[in-house]
Amino acid sequence: MNRRALIAAAAAFGTLVAAPAALADEWRPTQPMTMVIGFAPGGSTDIQGRVLARTLEEYFGQPVNVVNQPGGGGAVALTRFLNAEPDGHTFMFGVMLGLTFSPIVSPVEYEIDDFRYAGTLVGGQFGVIAAGDAPYQSFEELIAYGKENPMTYAQQLPMDQAIMQRIAEQEGLDLAFVPTGGGGGVAPLLLGGEVDFAFSGGIHSQYVPTGDMNILAFFTRDRSPFYPDVPTLVELGYPYAMDDFRSFFLPGGTPDEIVQAFENAARFAVEHEPFVQVTVENTQHPIVFMDGAETEAAIREIRAANEALMAD
Amino acid sequence: MDLSAVGAAAAEALTLASFIGIGGGVLLGYVVGVIPGLSRSVAISIAIPMTFYMSPYIAISFLIGLSKGTAAGSAVSAILLNAPGEASSAATALDGYPMAKAGKPKTALQIGLIASVIGDILATIILIFVAIPFARVALMFGPYEMAAILAFALVFIAGLSGGNIFKGLAAGGLGIFLGTIGLDNQTGLPRLTFGYTELMDGMPLIAVAIGTLALSEMFVQSEKLRYDRANMSVQLKNDPNDHVTMPILRRIMPTILRGTGVGTFVGALPGLGPSVGSFMSYGMAQRAAKDPSTFGKGEPKGIAASESADNAVIPAALIPLFGLGIPGNVSAALLIGAFAIHGITVGPLLLRDNPELLYSIFAGMILASIIMLALGWFGLMVFAQITKVPPHVVIPIVIFFCLAGMMLQGYGTFGLVILIAFAVLGYLMKKYDYSFVTFLVAFIITPMLELNLRQSIILSRGNWEILLNRPIALFFIACTALALVMLILRTVRTGKPAANAPAD
Numbered sequence: 001m002n003r004r005a006l007i008a009a010a011a012a013f014g015t016l017v018a019a020p021a022a023l024a025d026e027w028r029p030t031q032p033m034t035m036v037i038g039f040a041p042g043g044s045t046d047i048q049g050r051v052l053a054r055t056l057e058e059y060f061g062q063p064v065n066v067v068n069q070p071g072g073g074g075a076v077a078l079t080r081f082l083n084a085e086p087d088g089h090t091f092m093f094g095v096m097l098g099l100t101f102s103p104i105v106s107p108v109e110y111e112i113d114d115f116r117y118a119g120t121l122v123g124g125q126f127g128v129i130a131a132g133d134a135p136y137q138s139f140e141e142l143i144a145y146g147k148e149n150p151m152t153y154a155q156q157l158p159m160d161q162a163i164m165q166r167i168a169e170q171e172g173l174d175l176a177f178v179p180t181g182g183g184g185g186v187a188p189l190l191l192g193g194e195v196d197f198a199f200s201g202g203i204h205s206q207y208v209p210t211g212d213m214n215i216l217a218f219f220t221r222d223r224s225p226f227y228p229d230v231p232t233l234v235e236l237g238y239p240y241a242m243d244d245f246r247s248f249f250l251p252g253g254t255p256d257e258i259v260q261a262f263e264n265a266a267r268f269a270v271e272h273e274p275f276v277q278v279t280v281e282n283t284q285h286p287i288v289f290m291d292g293a294e295t296e297a298a299i300r301e302i303r304a305a306n307e308a309l310m311a312d
Numbered sequence: 313m314d315l316s317a318v319g320a321a322a323a324e325a326l327t328l329a330s331f332i333g334i335g336g337g338v339l340l341g342y343v344v345g346v347i348p349g350l351s352r353s354v355a356i357s358i359a360i361p362m363t364f365y366m367s368p369y370i371a372i373s374f375l376i377g378l379s380k381g382t383a384a385g386s387a388v389s390a391i392l393l394n395a396p397g398e399a400s401s402a403a404t405a406l407d408g409y410p411m412a413k414a415g416k417p418k419t420a421l422q423i424g425l426i427a428s429v430i431g432d433i434l435a436t437i438i439l440i441f442v443a444i445p446f447a448r449v450a451l452m453f454g455p456y457e458m459a460a461i462l463a464f465a466l467v468f469i470a471g472l473s474g475g476n477i478f479k480g481l482a483a484g485g486l487g488i489f490l491g492t493i494g495l496d497n498q499t500g501l502p503r504l505t506f507g508y509t510e511l512m513d514g515m516p517l518i519a520v521a522i523g524t525l526a527l528s529e530m531f532v533q534s535e536k537l538r539y540d541r542a543n544m545s546v547q548l549k550n551d552p553n554d555h556v557t558m559p560i561l562r563r564i565m566p567t568i569l570r571g572t573g574v575g576t577f578v579g580a581l582p583g584l585g586p587s588v589g590s591f592m593s594y595g596m597a598q599r600a601a602k603d604p605s606t607f608g609k610g611e612p613k614g615i616a617a618s619e620s621a622d623n624a625v626i627p628a629a630l631i632p633l634f635g636l637g638i639p640g641n642v643s644a645a646l647l648i649g650a651f652a653i654h655g656i657t658v659g660p661l662l663l664r665d666n667p668e669l670l671y672s673i674f675a676g677m678i679l680a681s682i683i684m685l686a687l688g689w690f691g692l693m694v695f696a697q698i699t700k701v702p703p704h705v706v707i708p709i710v711i712f713f714c715l716a717g718m719m720l721q722g723y724g725t726f727g728l729v730i731l732i733a734f735a736v737l738g739y740l741m742k743k744y745d746y747s748f749v750t751f752l753v754a755f756i757i758t759p760m761l762e763l764n765l766r767q768s769i770i771l772s773r774g775n776w777e778i779l780l781n782r783p784i785a786l787f788f789i790a791c792t793a794l795a796l797v798m799l800i801l802r803t804v805r806t807g808k809p810a811a812n813a814p815a816d
Contacts, residue, residue: 040645047652050361068357069722072495072512079509080724106495106502108509152771158500178770179498181763187638188582192451194771206637206659282652 027261038077040070044283074098088258092249100302117295119266123288124244126219130197146173154198205284325675337374341381348526349717352382368654373676387424395526400586403594407614421692422556431620435627447635455767460788462761483751491758523734531739564616571620579628586625593621
């Protein structure tokens with residue numbers, strides 16, 4: 001795929017939501033800041049976060065230290081974040097899953113109301129992938145193949161398993177679910193021909209260009225800007241979606257003016273070249289901007305959808 | 313191989329900037345490796361922001377040099393203090409510490425360094441010639457094969473433990489039990505976390521490793537300081553015979569080569585990691601020896617086996633990374649992030665899009681090995697002086713580093729409590745002769761074994777016959793059964809354990 005086109009797509013996303021530059025009298029940090037990332041170093045959240053930290057240094061004029069607190073898909077960091085000072089100097093570049101999904105399956109100490117949400121910068125890329133040399137090149141062909149043959153699906157979250165389970169029941173597939181223990185575990189299973197198809201949290205970006213993998217459909221509500229020809233499950237007639245965004249989280253009780261400053265920082269970052277480049281080109285995630293209110297609404301909406309999905 | 317690219321790569325590898333960058337990485341890694349408590353993965357994640365200001369080639373070579381340095385440096389504290397800097401050097405301490413106590417600390421350090429460097433260079437050469445064309449071989453090792461290999465590693469390494477076989481089973485069982493804590497892989501439901509969010513990703517490995525290996529040893533030595541002072545620490549005498557000799561080198565060379573082979577094999581399979589490699593290699597050296605009873609009492613082959621495999625894992629873990637984009641272990645996974653920050657996607661695309669960079673990195677890795685030999689040789693002269701520092705000064709410093717290293721993990725006070733708990737556990741295990749090696753290896757292997765076994769059962773849909781098409785898996789299952797039978801037979805026959813390595 002043409003890299004220029006990707007940048008252009010990202011830029012288009014940016015300009016759609018372009019906002020006035022930061023106001024001169026808005027809140028400014030007075031000491032070095034700490035950015036909490038709920039995942040281990042090396043993952044796509046961490047990579048984007050580290051470049052974002054430098055963008056924010058430029059915007060706020062203070063050093064930004066990155067602290068990784070991995071565990072439980074962001075749940076560990078969110079739990080720790082409950083005790084953070086609401087003075088704007090500690091913030092999280094967070095993945096929504098810890099709020100929209102973890103509380104449904106495991107007891108956690110926090111709730112959506114415990115934090116404030118200042119803006120979204122990056123969109124998720126959950127997809128259905130198969131090996132490049134598989135006998136099916138689209139989701140329809142996969143279903144047709146599955147009606148004749150027993151199949152295996154490498155899952156990552158109970159949620160994508162629940163969605164696939166319903167599709168399998170609806171289509172009458174004989175489908176077995178294989179755990180992978182996280183993103184890195186999918187590639188060997190798929191490339192080694194052990195499983196028929198799999199969930200991708202973004203790993204396809206590395207293997208689709210080489211032809212080793214094919215992306216058959218997206219779990220997200222909207223099509224991916226990188227694969228405009230690949231349909232979503234909803235478009236294919238299955239009423240299930242699974243979305244995730246990466247946003248600024250602030251401690252509960254943070255004053256409005258600080259939340260506003262972070263919202264403006266998010267506006268700045270989604271048009272800042274280094275951050276856009278690492279997000280779009282290296283980790284192949286779309287730049288998606290939402291303001292604080294839209295972010296919180298999206299979290300509540302996704303949470304409700306996930307609860308409905310996991311209810312039975 | 314594109315020759316002009318190789319030439320350009322060699323030219324870039326030999327600039328002053330790359331010497332400084334790679335040398336700095338190796339030195340930093342070596343120091344982190346020596347200090348018990350500071351671990352490789354922490355060092356890499358802290359160093360990644362430092363690489364923002366370097367060229368991609370130097371940045372990556374710096375980080376790989378750092379990995380290599382930690383693997384070599386961790387032997388120093390294992391040999392001199394019996395407190396390994398990394399879990400993967402725990403096998404080095406089994407023979408290194410007795411040898412140092414017997415008045416040959418420098419010889420032990422030199423054997424460790426030579427084994428490290430040879431293992432490192434050979435594995436790097438294998439990486440260069442094998443990485444891209446043969447990386448796909450690793451895909452032949454699917455869940456069935458990995459489950460069989462892990463089961464074999466568990467039984468084989470458990471066989472190394474001394475003492476009563478029932479004590480061994482108890483130690484291994486505890487390791488397996490603690491290894492099951494955390495979120496279930498498939499359902500995402502928490503198991504045995506008792507409501508602690510911190511335990512969702514399992515008992516923190518670093519806390520278990522630092523606690524049972526390094527901190528507990530400080531407890532043991534504190535006790536000796538009180539009751540057995542004369543016989544507690546390594547003495548550095550100015551013994552002119554305390555250096556490695558040609559006969560020793562000739563004797564350990566086959567062991568080093570075997571260790572390199574084991575380390576490369578283990579490293580190339582995603583997930584196994586250096587601890588499995590070094591213990592497997594140690595066990596194989598012991599089985600191959602004419603007189604296995606010398607192991608655990610200062611046998612040079614023991615040090616050579618462990619260190620060569622430990623270091624060979626580091627470059628070998630890059631085989632699946634460069635060939636397939638699949639990281640071989642945690643440090644390799646961190647490298648993916650470092651590459652990405654520099655705008656490079658690791659994997660099969662790297663050779664196609666960026667061959668010069670790849671060859672430069674290979675050249676940098678060889679350079680790192682050579683720098684490691686020079687730095688290590690000088691470094692062990694310096695570090696050997698640690699033995700002149702009185703233990704009542706060394707012990708609190710090591711305890712401080714253990715606690716500080718745990719704080720760096722970001723677990724907060726919860727991590728410190730877990731760390732102390734495991735230190736007490738390790739102390740009791742050493743005191744009552746339960747093998748902490750068996751415990752630790754069982755703990756490390758269990759989550760991987762569980763996942764692969766589960767995948768195998770689901771993929772096969774419970775059908776055993778599928779194994780008939782899996783000769784590699786069958787082979788390792790047979791090895792596991794054989795190791796088990798031999799272990800039981802020897803225990804029954806002699807009333808003693810199969811192997812002679814002491815538990816501490």
